[in-house]
Amino acid sequence: MKKFFIILVSSILLLFGTVGVNTNFYASASSKIKLTPEQEKQAEEIVDEWLRFERLTNKLNESEIERLFQVTGNDTQSDFKTSKFRTSKVVNDIVIANSKEEIDILNEQLIYVDKPELPEGTVSVVLQGDDNFVATTEAGEIIILPFGFWGGAWQVAKCAAHLTLVLLPTSAAFKAVKALGGIKKTAQLLVGAGNAKDFAIIAGGVAAEILGIQGIYDNCLQW
Structure with missing residues (x-):
């Protein structure tokens, strides 16, 4: 049903233009969104958590990021049909953090979600081929x-995590977010719209690209 809805939205949005066209319309429409202080805070938290997630995963490729979601039960249901993770018989280790800065970022996120910090003296965190997260x-x-370590760490940041997939430079959604004014503006619009219909009206032709990532539909909009 959701796939049908997204296809329907995509068709309707053709009337509003395409990515990179008429950005003045998007800016004008988005200015009509008035967020409450609580919504402003929520949007800021999405951005902050996205920044932390992005800083830990920016060295990973698409299949590695997707695997992180799959291991924690948050499959992105993205369009990575030829993912190396899906086709390869050998699953390699994924290094999540191996510098003091990255360890600090991960601990900051764990504190944010009231989870225990990494073991004292941790110098690296790796997702092994057997799907265990291991600290050295x-x-x-x-x-x-x-x-559940990784899923728990990002439990309240599912929207932020899926926005990371949206912002892969190779995706059309990357251009869509840029057309809307960047990650902060997109987060504000998602929070302010509250549902796919209103987001489609506000974001115009670029909305379909963003809603095309299933996790955005599921985790960034309050139904």
Whole structure:
């Protein structure tokens, strides 16, 4: 049903133009969105968490990011039909954090969602081929992190996490977000619209590209 809805929205939005066209319309329409202080805070949190997520995953490719979602039960249902993760028989380890800055970012996110910080002295966090998240300490100790560690860390940031997929430079949605004025403006519009219909009206022809990522439909709009 959702796929049908998205296809329907896509067809209707052709009337509003295409990505990169008539950005003045988008700016004018988006200016009519008035957020409450609570909504402003929510939009800011989405942006802050997106920045943290992006800083940890910007070195990963599309299939590796998708695998992170699949391992935690948050499959993106994206259009990566030829994903190496889906077709390869060998699943490689994915390095999530291996610098002090990245460890600090991950700890910051864990604190934000009231989860225990990484073990003291952690120097790297890796998703292994067996789907375990493993921390290595400066003393050389190998610690398997609790089940649900990654999903729990980003439980309240599903919207932010899926926006990372939207902003892959190779995607049409990347251009859509740019046309709307960037990640902050897009987050404000998603929060302010509250549903796909209103977001489609506000965002015009670019909305279909953003709603085309299933996780945005599911996690960034309050039905």
